Amino acid sequence: MPKVSVYDRTGKPVREIELSDAVFAAEVRPDLMHAAVVAEQANARLGTADTKTRGEVRGGGRKPWRQKGTGRARQGSIRAPHWRHGGVVFGPHPRDYSQRLPKKMRRAAMRSALTAKLEENAIVTVEDIHFDEIKTRHAVQFLKALNIDDPNRVLILLPEHDEAVWKSFRNLPGVEVRISPAVSVRDMLIARRVITTPEALQKLEEVCAR
Numbered sequence: 001m002p003k004v005s006v007y008d009r010t011g012k013p014v015r016e017i018e019l020s021d022a023v024f025a026a027e028v029r030p031d032l033m034h035a036a037v038v039a040e041q042a043n044a045r046l047g048t049a050d051t052k053t054r055g056e057v058r059g060g061g062r063k064p065w066r067q068k069g070t071g072r073a074r075q076g077s078i079r080a081p082h083w084r085h086g087g088v089v090f091g092p093h094p095r096d097y098s099q100r101l102p103k104k105m106r107r108a109a110m111r112s113a114l115t116a117k118l119e120e121n122a123i124v125t126v127e128d129i130h131f132d133e134i135k136t137r138h139a140v141q142f143l144k145a146l147n148i149d150d151p152n153r154v155l156i157l158l159p160e161h162d163e164a165v166w167k168s169f170r171n172l173p174g175v176e177v178r179i180s181p182a183v184s185v186r187d188m189l190i191a192r193r194v195i196t197t198p199e200a201l202q203k204l205e206e207v208c209a210r
Contacts, residue, residue: 001025002118006125006198011145014127017198020205024118026111033116036109036185039099051091054079060086106185107208113188114204124148124195129156131164139168139175148193151175155191157183159199181207 002024005013019025054060060079067074081089117123124146131138143151152174158165159180169175178187180200188194 004118004123004125006127007146008127009142009145011147017125017201019118019201020209023111023205023208024114026108026115028116028119029108029112032105032109033112033185033189036101036106037189039101040184040186042097042099045097047095047097049092050094051088053089053091054081054087057085057087107210109185110188110204111208113185114208117188117191117194122191122193124193125201126195126197129158129165129195129197130162131168134164134167136168136171139165139172143175143195146195148195153190153192155183155187155194157194157196157200157204159197159203180204 001021002019003016004019006015006017008014054077057079060077064075064078065072077083077086079086081087114123126146129142131142140151143149143154148154151172154172154175156165156169156175156177157180158177161179166177169177176187176191180196180203183204
């Protein structure tokens, strides 16, 4: 059964906790993680891009000149695609990009991501993540106490929403704050360090072990 050390806010180890084999010692499946990330990114697309066809562009209802006798090429509308200000051929139109990934595959992908991060020693467990006031300075000091001098691609995983923590970290562009278990596989994979609490890990275990 895998174990992780739990640190206090000063970076000193205080105890160890055991993690679930089913979640943190699972088979790492790159194919499932890839499918989950593709689905997450597709579901984030708005799909609102739209172009006008020749029938939607304003104007062009009258034939610009008669069919024969002018010496010019025949034309039916000044809004044809080859005209300036004409319609667009094969342009994008509103569509739904969402993909449905089965629940078992999503959970298996998250188990793979958590196992991979644990094998990389990228998961840092802290007894409590809480600030008395909203200060970016407190967030930077907190990361330095955990030997994280470069706050780039850091994921903070909280058991519940904390306004002071969220607002203290939001000025650090490389830090993302998420609420467990509402974290995506993509968030987990792109993070170099995952800072979390025992309670947040427990919530992830309860969901992913099903």
